[in-house]
Amino acid sequence: MLKIYEFQGFPNPERVRLALAEKRALDLVTFVSVNVPAGEHRDAAFLAKNPSGAVPALELDDGTVIAECTAITEYLDHALPGPRLTGETAKERAIIHMMQRRAEQRLLDAATSYFHHATAGLGPAIERYQNAAWGEHQKAVALDGLRYFNGVLAETPFVAGGALSMADITVFAALRFISVLGLPVSDDYRHLHAWNKAVAARPGFSS
Amino acid sequence: MLKIYEFQGFPNPERVRLALAEKRALDLVTFVSVNVPAGEHRDAAFLAKNPSGAVPALELDDGTVIAECTAITEYLDHALPGPRLTGETAKERAIIHMMQRRAEQRLLDAATSYFHHATAGLGPAIERYQNAAWGEHQKAVALDGLRYFNGVLAETPFVAGGALSMADITVFAALRFISVLGLPVSDDYRHLHAWNKAVAARPGFSS
Numbered sequence: 001m002l003k004i005y006e007f008q009g010f011p012n013p014e015r016v017r018l019a020l021a022e023k024r025a026l027d028l029v030t031f032v033s034v035n036v037p038a039g040e041h042r043d044a045a046f047l048a049k050n051p052s053g054a055v056p057a058l059e060l061d062d063g064t065v066i067a068e069c070t071a072i073t074e075y076l077d078h079a080l081p082g083p084r085l086t087g088e089t090a091k092e093r094a095i096i097h098m099m100q101r102r103a104e105q106r107l108l109d110a111a112t113s114y115f116h117h118a119t120a121g122l123g124p125a126i127e128r129y130q131n132a133a134w135g136e137h138q139k140a141v142a143l144d145g146l147r148y149f150n151g152v153l154a155e156t157p158f159v160a161g162g163a164l165s166m167a168d169i170t171v172f173a174a175l176r177f178i179s180v181l182g183l184p185v186s187d188d189y190r191h192l193h194a195w196n197k198a199v200a201a202r203p204g205f206s207s
Numbered sequence: 208m209l210k211i212y213e214f215q216g217f218p219n220p221e222r223v224r225l226a227l228a229e230k231r232a233l234d235l236v237t238f239v240s241v242n243v244p245a246g247e248h249r250d251a252a253f254l255a256k257n258p259s260g261a262v263p264a265l266e267l268d269d270g271t272v273i274a275e276c277t278a279i280t281e282y283l284d285h286a287l288p289g290p291r292l293t294g295e296t297a298k299e300r301a302i303i304h305m306m307q308r309r310a311e312q313r314l315l316d317a318a319t320s321y322f323h324h325a326t327a328g329l330g331p332a333i334e335r336y337q338n339a340a341w342g343e344h345q346k347a348v349a350l351d352g353l354r355y356f357n358g359v360l361a362e363t364p365f366v367a368g369g370a371l372s373m374a375d376i377t378v379f380a381a382l383r384f385i386s387v388l389g390l391p392v393s394d395d396y397r398h399l400h401a402w403n404k405a406v407a408a409r410p411g412f413s414s
Contacts, residue, residue, distance in 0.1 A: 051355065070304050075301035098275045
């Protein structure tokens with residue numbers, strides 16, 4: 001059985017749960033909690049599985065460990081039945097991967113950098129290097145990312161076109177995290193809010 | 208005909224050229240130079256094509272523009288004949304995407320951040336925000352990435368397993384850029400050096 005190492009409440013593990021929900025496959029995996037706030041992701045046992053020391057990580061039946069959300073989603077999308085999250089044609093695949101990268105760089109990774117660098121983050125035992133100015137800069141990147149994705153969603157029903165893809169999942173998880181962080185999401189971003197409401201209504205997406 | 212916006216000598220455009228070389232498809236595309244050091248990537252005409260204002264970008268015959276190296280490589284790999292750079296099976300795809308992300312985060316993007324933040328970068332007109340401490344931190348990340356990939360290449364002939372993939376291309380372009388930046392690559396990393404020499408001997412890979 002597929003095994004997923006995660007810590008619930010964190011945005012990247014949530015992306016994998018949302019992908020599984022969309023594939024109707026949550027019952028096909030076993031979840032293993034890694035206590036990140038206690039530093040368990042830096043224990044030798046976990047580093048042997050994922051040398052990057054991060055959750056989520058997917059362990060296959062043969063012991064292979066896949067880290068990084070895009071990689072995990074590629075595996076689940078090609079190994080399991082259900083709606084496609086990474087596209088079918090060359091053009092669909094390309095647009096989805098482009099928007100996935102933008103959703104990370106301009107929204108989720110930016111918000112995560114703000115959290116780790118310009119707030120207390122996970123506390124002094126975990127945050128070994130902090131750079132507050134970098135964190136504030138990344139906060140500005142994330143807030144500009146909201147503006148960008150509102151513009152995208154003014155043009156297309158989903159982030160990468162006509163159907164929900166892994167890029168929507170990334171933006172959705174980023175929006176939830178941005179809300180947890182207390183960063184402002186302007187009411188003017190009505191396309192973003194309407195899309196967020198519609199996505200939250202999908203099975204497995206409400207918190 | 209496919210059109211690729213680029214600036215030669217920069218590592219990310221080079222990744223697309225190397226992917227095309229491996230697919231034996233360099234003559235299937237038209238290259239358009241965007242003068243990044245002069246700021247042309249921030250002109251309205253180019254931002255209309257790629258709102259992220261970065262090269263490379265791929266323009267399809269229908270006018271669709273694909274940005275981000277992974278997305279461009281996904282398109283080329285699925286639209287063109289030749290050896291597969293993004294894998295065939297779910298597991299191959301997942302491992303390649305995992306290593307691609309690591310090659311970016313731990314090597315190429317880290318070296319690029321060092322360049323833009325802790326050196327003069329592309330000069331004051333282009334570098335609107337610099338954070339030298341962040342750049343130095345990312346330099347340390349890149350140097351640790353060299354150690355990591357040397358360890359990977361001690362175990363497998365290529366970065367993501369038994370065949371060359373887009374992750375090898377990213378590490379190769381990163382190593383060349385790291386060398387241009389004058390950062391040290393220890394002679395102790397003999398697996399990395401041996402792999403680099405073998406990859407450089409492939410058609411289209413020598414500089």
